[in-house]
Amino acid sequence: MKFKIQNVYIAFVCLAGTVLYLYHLNPQVNELSNWVFIYTLVGAVLLLNHFNIIIPLSGNTLSMDSSIYLAGLFLFGLKLPLIALGLSSLVFLLIRFKLEWWKHLFNFANYSVMLIATYYVFIFTGGSVGETEISNIMPYSIALTVYFSLNVGIMWFYFYLAQKPSLKTIIRTATQKQILQEAFTSYLSTLVLSLVLTILISQQPIFGIFLFLALSIMLSFAFKNFFNLYKEEEAKAKMDFLTGLYNHGHFKLRLDEMLSDNQGDPFCVALIDLDDFKKFNDANGHIQGDELLKFFGKFMCEKTRDESYIAARYGGEEFGLILPGLDKREAFTFLNKIRKEINDTYFPGIETSPLGCISFSGGIVEYEKGTYSSSELLSKADKALYHAKAQGKNAIQVYKEDNIYPQGMEYAQEIDALEQQLQIFLSKDIYTYQHSKRVFSYAMGISEKLQLSSEERRSLILGALIHDIGKLEIPRDVINKKGRLDAHEWDMMKKHVIYGKEIISSIKKYDELLPLIELHHERYDGKGYPYGLKERNIPKLARILCIIDSFDAMTTERPYQKTKTFSEGIQELRNCAGHQFDPEYVEPFIKMIEDNYADKLASEKEAVLV
Incomplete structure (x- = not known):
């Protein structure tokens, strides 16, 4: 019979917690007043589990029963809290009979491990049982940190085994601001309230617990009302008043x-x-x-x-x-x-x-x-x-994608409209203007070679035309600098993809061009910018545009790198296929260059022979 790993883990925690509990349990209580106090602790635990405090925004609940156990631990040692834990667990088993038995046992074992470990840490760090002196603050804090860490760790590891989340999901979840705030709130609340209850019990044991219960129940009602009010307002904020649907x-x-x-x-x-x-x-x-x-x-x-x-x-x-x-x-x-x-x-x-x-x-x-x-x-x-x-x-x-949608019929007019915007470069950067026109021409050629839909063809050609529109935001002295750019200038230049996205995103009908504008410098091996996307996580048209843009950059005189011939550019594409470029589109692009620019290649060969 094959066991699930999370079931093995549950069995281990239950066994470990039960063995530790039985080993440390000393059920002999001689004085009647001690039994009265134990029953009071059990009653307080039951009430506090019923009147939970709702944490605002998330709706998660916080029970103050840990404060009861910890206060008893700090004042009386392990005996009384462990007896109270055993009795309250039996009561929960009877009144919550619909809950699976193993969940009751797992919860009991979890508390046993936390209380016993907390007690020994408290003693080891110099804490004195029964004293409420300021000298105990540090042992209190360290012991509560252990208690809280064990609580989170035991439960978290169970959910990890049950759900098997990816490392990315674990990191994202663990670093969410709301989760961190809730964890800190729970820890701080337990720390402060357990110390408050410790002081109250040391002065008036039964009356101190009564005051603590009254405060906790009032907080429970107050936070519940606040949470309900928040949920009502949240619902209104995300709903459409007329239809009752989301907005x-x-x-x-x-x-x-x-x-x-x-x-x-x-x-x-x-x-x-x-x-x-x-x-x-x-x-x-x-x-x-x-x-x-x-x-x-x-x-x-x-x-x-x-x-x-x-x-x-x-x-x-x-x-x-x-x-x-x-x-x-x-x-x-x-x-x-x-x-x-x-x-x-x-x-x-x-x-x-x-x-x-x-x-x-x-x-x-x-x-x-x-x-x-x-x-x-x-x-x-x-x-x-x-x-x-x-x-x-x-x-x-x-x-x-292969449908011709009515919005795509104004093809020629759209090119004219975008060229009007592109002509702004004529007064600022003639290189970018000419580069954009050449990339546009290459895109026209490759779109005929590839099996692109009408919509993809339109997006590739229009995106190629304005892919560098963000360079309008780059200072003139940087964009026209002679020689190589320094590190600061290069960082500035790389931001043109973000600037371009912001410029074009204001024109709703060109939303489909945004990935070409923003992602044409992403590399197939994940070493590009701005996000370091890899392989097919980069949209197809952006991968194609990366090849076109890079080829023109290699074969056109630029202020920050040496110019290559078309033949050298073709060789570079082949060398970088599978690394910088998607190999699926390198050869079709080269075939287009060889077919459409045969004269250019021939003239370069003749120049080499001469």
């Missing part, structure tokens, strides 16, 4: 989180738009239009309530969906099903619409590895939605 901001935030946390799991994004909503408004009035939006929002809530889907009002009569775990085929089936359902659902006044029913058009895009940003996904979903509208509405369209 645009929360939708975008969740989509960004999906991208950053994705481990390769499939998911789709969909944008849907109510058909002929303006005509409905004109015929029935804006109040009835709001009622339709409210009705449709309720409909979407019902269809996504039992799933992990995220539905939001994206803006006006447009709605957004994030569909975790679905590929594009499954997303299409789901969306098409609810489209047919809403078609068959009557709403007052809908008969005035052209289709005579509530209908919507939708565009779906599936996440693919190497996706640059949420804007890229939304742009593709928007194109598919536009295509669905163009097909006659009341339809769902899955985004396909």
Whole structure:
């Protein structure tokens, strides 16, 4: 029989904790007053486990029962806290009978290990049991640090064995500001309150515990009310008041989180738009239009309530969906099903619409590895939605790269518009202007050689044209410097990819060009900039543009490096294939150069012979 590693770990902790408990347990208590105090400790532990303190923002709870055990430990040694632990564990086993028995045993063993280890550390560091002098502050603090560390370590290692997170996930989780703040809050609260209770018990044992319980229960109610108020306000901040769905901001935030946390799991994004909503408004009035939006929002809530889907009002009569775990085929089936359902659902006044029913058009895009940003996904979903509208509405369209979407028809005008922006370089940096024009020409050539979709071809050519637009922000004396750049100047020059992204991101229709502008200096081996992305984590078109840009940089006179001939440039591409460049696209690019620039290569050979 094969055992899971986490079960072996649980068994080990339970056995170790139980053995340590039995070894240190001395159940003989002679004085009646001591038994009264033990029962008081048990009652306090039970109450404090019921009246937990809710930590604001996260909603995690903090129990003060550790303060009870620790105060007893500091004042009376191990005997009384261990007896109280055993009795309270038996009571919990009886009243929480629905909880699996091994969880009760694991919790009991965990506390046993923590209390026994804390006691010995307290004694070893010079602490004196039964004293509340200032000289005990350091032993108190060290002992509580051990107690807290064991608590976190034992539980954390169990979850690690059960979930097997990646090293990246562990580091990201462990360094989250909120988690660190909560851990520090828990430690500090336990430290201070256990010392307060120690002093109270040393003066008036029973009455001191009563005062501590009263304070803890009042804090529990206060924090619970505060947390409920916070959750209400948080819900309002992320919800659309009219439809009851999430709003645009929360939708975008969740989509960004999906991208950053994705481990390769499939998911789709969909944008849907109510058909002929303006005509409905004109015929029935804006109040009835709001009622339709409210009705449709309720409909979407019902269809996504039992799933992990995220539905939001994206803006006006447009709605957004994030569909975790679905590929594009499954997303299409789901969306098409609810489209047919809403078609068959009557709403007052809908008969005035052209289709005579509530209908919507939708565009779906599936996440693919190497996706640059949420804007890229939304742009593709928007194109598919536009295509669905163009097909006659009341339809769902899955985004396909080889489709010619209506937004891509203004190809020549877009090139002219971007060239107008590029001409700013004429007065500042003629090198960048000429370089951009040549890279643009190479991109035109390679797009014919590769099996690129119409949309990819458009993005590569337009992106090549303005890939260095960020150099407008580089000082003139740096960009036109004769000779090599120093380290500071080179760091400044590398920022042009970030500046370029910021310039173009203000023009919404060019969102798909952002990865080419920002990532064309990433290297296939991960040694590029600005992020050090590697292999297929770099978007495909950015990998292609890296080859084009580097070839022109090598074969054109630049102020900070020696110029290579075309033949030398071709050899350099081959030498760096698989390192700096994606080998899949190196040879097609070289073939394009050999075909389109045969005269140039021939003239270079003749020059060598002469």
